[in-house]
Amino acid sequence: MHAYRTHNCAALTKANVGDTVRLSGWIHRKRDHGGVLFVDLRDHYGLTQIVADEDSPALPILDGLRVESVVTIDGEVKARGEGTINSNLPTGEIEVFARGVTVQSKADELPLPVAGEQEYPEDIRLKYRFVDLRRETMHNNIMLRSQVISSIRRRMTDQGFNEIQTPILAASSPEGARDYLVPSRLHPGSFYALPQAPQMFKQLLMVAGFDRYFQIAPCFRDEDLRSDRSPEFYQLDLEMSFVTQEDVFQALEPVLAGVFEEFANGKSVTPSGEFPRIPYREAMLKYGSDKPDLRNPLIISDVTSHFEKSGFGLFEKIVGGGGVVRVIPAPKTNEKSRKFFDDMNNWARGEGFAGLGYVTRKGGEFGGPIAKNHGPDLMAKLYDELGLGDDDGLFFAAGKEKEAAKLAGAARTRVAEELGLIEEGCFKFCWIVDFPMFEYDEERKKVDFSHNPFSMPQGEMDALENQDPLDILAWQYDIVCNGYELSSGAIRNHKPEIMYKAFEVAGYSKETVDAEFSGMIEAFKLGAPPHGGSAPGIDRIVMLLADEPNIREVIAFPLNQKAQDLMMGAPNKVSNQQLRDVHIRVVEPPKPASQG
Numbered sequence: 337m338h339a340y341r342t343h344n345c346a347a348l349t350k351a352n353v354g355d356t357v358r359l360s361g362w363i364h365r366k367r368d369h370g371g372v373l374f375v376d377l378r379d380h381y382g383l384t385q386i387v388a389d390e391d392s393p394a395l396p397i398l399d400g401l402r403v404e405s406v407v408t409i410d411g412e413v414k415a416r417g418e419g420t421i422n423s424n425l426p427t428g429e430i431e432v433f434a435r436g437v438t439v440q441s442k443a444d445e446l447p448l449p450v451a452g453e454q455e456y457p458e459d460i461r462l463k464y465r466f467v468d469l470r471r472e473t474m475h476n477n478i479m480l481r482s483q484v485i486s487s488i489r490r491r492m493t494d495q496g497f498n499e500i501q502t503p504i505l506a507a508s509s510p511e512g513a514r515d516y517l518v519p520s521r522l523h524p525g526s527f528y529a530l531p532q533a534p535q536m537f538k539q540l541l542m543v544a545g546f547d548r549y550f551q552i553a554p555c556f557r558d559e560d561l562r563s564d565r566s567p568e569f570y571q572l573d574l575e576m577s578f579v580t581q582e583d584v585f586q587a588l589e590p591v592l593a594g595v596f597e598e599f600a601n602g603k604s605v606t607p608s609g610e611f612p613r614i615p616y617r618e619a620m621l622k623y624g625s626d627k628p629d630l631r632n633p634l635i636i637s638d639v640t641s642h643f644e645k646s647g648f649g650l651f652e653k654i655v656g657g658g659g660v661v662r663v664i665p666a667p668k669t670n671e672k673s674r675k676f677f678d679d680m681n682n683w684a685r686g687e688g689f690a691g692l693g694y695v696t697r698k699g700g701e702f703g704g705p706i707a708k709n710h711g712p713d714l715m716a717k718l719y720d721e722l723g724l725g726d727d728d729g730l731f732f733a734a735g736k737e738k739e740a741a742k743l744a745g746a747a748r749t750r751v752a753e754e755l756g757l758i759e760e761g762c763f764k765f766c767w768i769v770d771f772p773m774f775e776y777d778e779e780r781k782k783v784d785f786s787h788n789p790f791s792m793p794q795g796e797m798d799a800l801e802n803q804d805p806l807d808i809l810a811w812q813y814d815i816v817c818n819g820y821e822l823s824s825g826a827i828r829n830h831k832p833e834i835m836y837k838a839f840e841v842a843g844y845s846k847e848t849v850d851a852e853f854s855g856m857i858e859a860f861k862l863g864a865p866p867h868g869g870s871a872p873g874i875d876r877i878v879m880l881l882a883d884e885p886n887i888r889e890v891i892a893f894p895l896n897q898k899a900q901d902l903m904m905g906a907p908n909k910v911s912n913q914q915l916r917d918v919h920i921r922v923v924e925p926p927k928p929a930s931q932g
Contacts, residue, residue, distance in 0.1 A: 361406070696729050697730075702715050
C-alpha cells in the first residue's frame with residue numbers, strides 16, 4: 337500500500353464499499369456525537385467523511401487534534417445510511433471507518449477559519465495566505481485561473497501562434513507608467529527595468545519573422561493600486577504580422593469568447609464574430625466612458641442645442657461658453673420620491689462634481705427647477721426627441737465636454753444600479769475603435785499623443801501632413817467586457833518616416849526619437865512587416881469569470897493596496913553589503929517639519 341494514500345478525498349464511491357483504503361489530508365471539520373466522532377477530511381480534490389467510534393483506536397488521537405492538522409487515515413469504506421447521504425458531495429454515499437491514524441503535522445490555533453469561509457480582514461488573509469488559500473472559494477479561484485490559462489494556451493496554439501518568452505530584465509522606457517528598477521552589479525550606476533509589457537520585444541519578434549507570437553507574460557508597473565489593478569500582473573500578449581485591425585479581431589474574438597463560454601457557468605456570452613465595434617467618440621457620447629458596460633441599457637444623449645436659448649439661465653450660460661449638456665434617462669421613476677433625485681444630486685457632489693440636475697415626470701406632468709424654467713412645451717419637445725415616456729425622469733450633466741461626459745458616464749452607472757436595470761447572468765463584449773491619435777494638453781499648451789505613440793495613424797503620412805492633428809484617428813482598439821477594459825492593442829507604426837513625423841507633430845525631434853527608441857527605430861530601418869497585436873489581462877479575465885470584485889481574490893500571492901507582501905515581508909531592508917555590491921546608497925526621505 338502507498339505510504340500516504342490509495343485514493344484522494346474525492347475518489348471513493350459506493351463501488352468501493354468493503355475496500356480497505358488509505359487517505360491523507362487536512363482535518364476540515366470535526367463533529368462529536370457522543371462517543372462517535374465524524375471528521376471531514378479534505379485534500380486538493382475534495383472531502384471524505386471519516387468515522388471513529390469507541391471501538392476505533394483512531395478516536396482519541398483524532399479527538400485531540402485541532403482542525404487543519406494533517407493526518408493519514410487507514411480504514412474501511414462503508415455505505416452511509418439512507419438518511420445520511422449527502423448528494424452535494426461526490427463521496428456523499430460513503431464514509432470511511434477509521435481503523436488507524438498517523439499524524440503527519442499538528443496544527444496550532446488558526447489565525448483565520450478555513451471551514452465556513454467567514455468574512456475576515458484582508459491584512460490577516462494576506463499575511464496567512466497559505467491558510468486563506470485552503471478555503472474553498474479561494475482554492476476554486478486559483479484552480480479556475482490555472483484552467484483558464486491552459487484553455488487560452490490551447491486555443492492560441494490551435495490558431496498557429498507560437499509561444500516565445502521575452503526578457504524579464506529589460507531597459508527602462510521613457511513612456512508609460514513608472515518602472516520597477518533593478519540595479520546592475522556589473523555596470524555601476526546602471527539599471528535594468530522589469531517590463532511593463534513585452535511591447536518592444538514582441539514587435540521585434542515580428543521584425544525577426546516569427547509571424548504569430550504569444551505568451552502568458554508577467555508585467556510590472558509601479559503604480560497606485562485599485563480593486564482591478566495589481567503592480568504585478570499577467571497578460572495574454574500576442575502579435576501578428578501582415579495583418580489589418582480586422583485580422584487581429586478575428587484571431588482574438590474566438591479565443592476570448594471560447595474561454596468565457598467554457599467557464600461562464602451558465603451565463604451568456606457575446607458570440608465570436610458579434611462583438612460590437614464602437615468608435616471612441618460614440619462611446620464617450622453614449623456611455624460617458626471608453627469602457628462601457630453594455631449590460632446597462634441606458635444611453636446618454638447630447639441635448640446641447642435645446643439649451644442654446646432657454647429660460648434656464650445656468651444651462652444657457654454653459655452652452656454659450658462652449659460647454660455641453662448631456663442627459664441620462666431614468667425610466668419609470670414616477671413612483672420615486674423627490675429624495676431619490678436629490679440623493680443622486682448629493683452623490684454627484686460627493687464625487688467632486690458641481691451637481692446633477694434633474695427633471696421629474698409623473699403622468700405627463702414635469703417637475704423640478706429645470707423643467708419650470710425651460711418650460712413645459714420645450715421639455716415636451718426634448719422628451720419626444722429622446723423617445724421618453726410620461727413617467728420617465730431625466731438627469732442632466734452640464735459643463736466642459738470632458739467633465740460632462742465623465743459625470744454622465746458615472747451617473748449612467750449609478751442610475752442603472754439604483755433602478756436595478758443592469759442585466760444579470762451575461763458577459764457582453766465590445767471593441768472600442770478609432771481612438772484619436774493626438775489630444776491637446778491643456779497644462780502644457782501643446783498637442784501630444786493621446787493613447788499609444790507607436791500606433792499607425794489612419795491615413796498614414798497623408799493624414800499627418802494634411803489633417804488637423806486633433807482630427808487624426810489611430811488604428812488603436814480596446815476590448816471591453818462588462819465595463820472592464822481587458823486589453824489595449826493597435827496596428828503598429830512600422831515605417832520610420834511616419835514615426836518621425838508623428839513624433840514631430842507631438843513636439844519631439846528626430847534626435848529625441850533616435851535617442852529614446854533607438855532599438856525599435858533601427859530595427860524598422862532593416863525591413864519590418866506591417867504588424868499589430870493586443871494583450872488581454874489574465875487577472876481581469878479570471879476576476880470576471882469568478883465573479884469577484886477584487887483582483888487580489890484571483891491571484892495566489894498578491895500584494896496589498898500598499899504594494900506590500902505581508903506574508904514574505906516584501907519590500908524589505910537589505911544589508912549594507914548587498915547595497916555596496918550593486919553600488920547603491922539609500923537616501924532617506926526628508927522628515928516632515930515639526931509643527932509648533
